[in-house]
Amino acid sequence: MVGVSAPVRRLSGDAIVSEAIGGGLSPAYKDxxxxxxxxxxxxxxxxxxxxxLRYITAWKLVALGSDLVFPEPExxxxxxxxxxxxxxxxxxxxxxxxxxxxxLIRLEVRRIRSMxxxxxxxxxxxxxxxxxxxKGCKGPFESPALREIIRRARGAARSRHGxxxxxxKNPVTQEILDQLIAHRGPGVYGLRDAAIxxxxxxxxxxxxxxxxxxxxxxxxxxxxxxxxxxxxxxxxDKSHQTTPPPPxxxxxxAARTLDMxxxxxxxxxxxxxxxLTRPDKLGWARIKDEGVSGRAIARIFKRALRRAGLPQxxxxxxxxxxxxxxxxxxxxxxxEAVMRVTLHSSRDQVAAYxxxxxxxxxxxxxxxxxE
Numbered sequence: 001m002v003g004v005s006a007p008v009r010r011l012s013g014d015a016i017v018s019e020a021i022g023g024g025l026s027p028a029y030k031d032x033x034x035x036x037x038x039x040x041x042x043x044x045x046x047x048x049x050x051x052x053l054r055y056i057t058a059w060k061l062v063a064l065g066s067d068l069v070f071p072e073p074e075x076x077x078x079x080x081x082x083x084x085x086x087x088x089x090x091x092x093x094x095x096x097x098x099x100x101x102x103x104l105i106r107l108e109v110r111r112i113r114s115m116x117x118x119x120x121x122x123x124x125x126x127x128x129x130x131x132x133x134x135k136g137c138k139g140p141f142e143s144p145a146l147r148e149i150i151r152r153a154r155g156a157a158r159s160r161h162g163x164x165x166x167x168x169k170n171p172v173t174q175e176i177l178d179q180l181i182a183h184r185g186p187g188v189y190g191l192r193d194a195a196i197x198x199x200x201x202x203x204x205x206x207x208x209x210x211x212x213x214x215x216x217x218x219x220x221x222x223x224x225x226x227x228x229x230x231x232x233x234x235x236x237d238k239s240h241q242t243t244p245p246p247p248x249x250x251x252x253x254a255a256r257t258l259d260m261x262x263x264x265x266x267x268x269x270x271x272x273x274x275x276l277t278r279p280d281k282l283g284w285a286r287i288k289d290e291g292v293s294g295r296a297i298a299r300i301f302k303r304a305l306r307r308a309g310l311p312q313x314x315x316x317x318x319x320x321x322x323x324x325x326x327x328x329x330x331x332x333x334x335x336e337a338v339m340r341v342t343l344h345s346s347r348d349q350v351a352a353y354x355x356x357x358x359x360x361x362x363x364x365x366x367x368x369x370x371e
Contacts, residue, residue, distance in 0.1 A: 052127035056080070058109045063100045070132055074140035077128070078149050084121050085153035088113060118154040125150070168319030171326040171353075176308075176315070177201050183307040187284040188264060189276060193300050195261035196273055196292075197320070202254030203232055204341035205321030208294035210234060214272045220247075221259065230255045234343075245343050273297075325353040 057068055059080060088098040104110035125141070132139035140146055172180070180197055184190035199214075200206045213235075220231035232248040250258060258272075265274070271291030279285040292300070301317045315323075321342065328338045335350050344350050 048123070049127045049130065052124045053131060055104075055109055056124060056128055058104060058107060059083070059100065062103045062107075063096070070135045071137040071139045072128070072132070074143050074146055077125070077140055078146055081121065081125070081146075081149055081153050084116050087115050121153065122150075168316040168322055169313060170315045170319055172201065172315050172319040172323035173327050174201075174323070176310075176323065177320075179308040179310070180304040183309070184304065185279075185307065187279060187282050188287070189279050189285060191257075191261050191264060192273060192276065193304060195257050196297060196300060197304065198254035198257045199232075199250060200317075201320050201324055202252070203248045203250055204338075204343065205324035207321070208297040208317050211273060211297055212271075212292055212294050216262070216267055216269050216272055219258075219262075219272070221262075224255060224259055228252065228255055230258060246340070248341060322353060325350055329354045 060066060060068055060076065063079065063083065064076065083097045083100055086097050088095075088101045091098040093099075101110060101113065105113065129139060129141045132141070170176075177197065181194050184194045196211055200211050214232075218233050218235065220233065223229040223231070228251060230250040232250055234245050234248065262272070265287050267274070267287070270289070273292045275288040275290050275292055275296065276285040277288065298317055301315075301320075302312055305312055305314055325338060325342065335347060335354060338344075339347065339350055342350065
């Protein structure tokens with residue numbers, strides 16, 4: 001472990017943030033960030049990569065006193081994993097992981113003292129790996145030894161945190177979705193919010209970033225008048241970073257709601273879901289040029305819960321995705337068919353919802369006779 005004071009001085013003030021957004025970057029990093037931006041990733045993903053790059057850069061400066069290099073040595077990535085796989089409060093005050101973590105906390109780069117969840121570490125490693133790919137180098141991420149360290153670190157995190165917390169307390173099934181739509185606000189606000197919720201749910205439980213970046217050009221409405229179908233051509237999602245994902249189909253009520261929003265808004269190009277001015281007493285408002293952000297969609301979802309009389313912690317926007325999969329499992333739709341719509345790349349992620357539903361319906365759970 002190198003001395004911490006020098007890296008701390010280099011990272012004071014807005015230096016870390018400026019590295020993430022481009023100002024004050026060295027030529028190498030400026031080129032790197034431009035490459036990331038040119039990759040055509042959704043805004044939410046770009047922000048996540050920039051945030052992860054900022055954190056990893058700060059960690060290496062504090063822990064090792066040096067900047068990132070490409071490709072990064074395997075030992076550096078292994079040290080990053082190990083530094084985030086221990087409870088620092090159980091370590092001696094002079095232990096390297098604790099000194100590094102406390103320095104990052106003082107710099108307001110790390111927010112918590114507790115061991116981060118494995119999902120957070122995995123996301124940062126994925127961003128690190130992706131930046132290597134964009135820089136044209138493989139990196140150490142496929143090393144069997146490193147992958148074994150990561151696997152053991154996940155086990156340590158599970159034993160520390162217990163079972164992985166669900167991204168949403170409850171799934172937003174069709175029954176809940178109907179409640180949210182029935183209690184939508186008046187006027188153009190209510191129509192827009194309903195279109196967002198209906199489109200996100202019926203197209204496979206789309207993520208907030210996918211809804212926020214959806215453009216009119218991504219929609220094919222040529223079959224709507226005849227079949228009531230709107231085709232959705234996402235340009236990118238988490239499982240399809242280099243090639244476009246397969247087209248999706250929106251039918252029935254969801255397609256009609258989206259079509260009505262497009263006709264009422266008069267949008268012919270640009271982002272589908274837009275920010276609105278303050279509504280009048282009837283709920284009508286002017287449509288702005290800028291689109292809604294992922295955070296705005298989260299606020300829209302919370303407002304829908306409140307209007308429907310549900311607790312604010314009943315579900316998160318991810319409940320739309322889990323609700324779609326849950327209802328598909330209850331309907332007996334195959335995992336393969338669901339994955340074609342949700343665009344999941346891992347069968348295990350979808351199977352978890354099926355296992356939960358199957359257990360509830362499993363007759364073996366009813367072997368004990370009632371008296």
